[in-house]
Amino acid sequence: MKKILFLDFDGVLHPTHFAGENPFNRVDLLEEVLSKFSPEIVISSSWRFTHSIEKVQNLLPSSISKLIIGTTGAPVIGKHPRFQEIQAYLGTNGQANWRALDDSYWEFPSPCLELIRCNPNTGISNKQMDILSNWLA
Template sequence: MNPVLFLDFDGVLHSEPSLPKEAFSQLPLVEAILRDFPSVEIVISSTWRLDWLGGTDAVAVAHLRRHFSPDIAPRVIGVTPFLGRLQKNGLDALPYIRELECCAWLKSNRPARPLWMALDDRDEWFLPGCPNLMKVDGGDGFMPSDEDLFRQHLTRITTARPNTGKTE
């Protein structure tokens, strides 16, 4: 079972806020690192997935893949389910909503519980101390200074054995 990266966009692949021309400015750096970890599959956890809310996940994935390089795009395999509520002035979220959405996707799509990580700029959307979260500074997005830690997380999820809850 391949490891999974839950990927946010705003505040990770570009700063938040950002101008449209700055969108995905840090994606080439993230993709360059992902090329060294070819078994890692990508699930989009970004609120950008909500643009296709009400449509199928396949439609959302097809649209979101367009932002990625041709060799990385096929590794985008899904979007997390939306568990919050939309309000006029933004997202009204349950506590730790992003982690709950990641876990819901895993339960539905990978019940064998593969290893996973989330690359996000909002640690408040995850349980305090979540070992699966790599938080980046949303004001900058993913920077070269984040590369070593990202590689450490990816190495962990690609080399460790998943905890299936069974003893051998």
């Protein structure tokens, strides 16, 4: 079964509040892991509402952008919206073995074994990359 990584940006690839810092300042950690594996990536970040997929791909290193196959669709209002958006994507595009890199844990049911929870104050760290690597291996 194919593997899909649903990728959030704020609180994952950079701290949620990154004023004065470069956006995507944690992307090198993700790039290192993905250099060994090639999961398909779907953008689940709210950036999908303000940036085209081409713009997002241009913001990310090419080693990551080449893995992007799409974005989740319309926003869901209600309980566990990010999880519901992912389920809608999978319902339309086919089931997959998936994980989500996200800091918005409240947007997922608890427990959600597919969620790799990030710290919104720092973004991804070696801890999340170890979990991602183990899943991808």
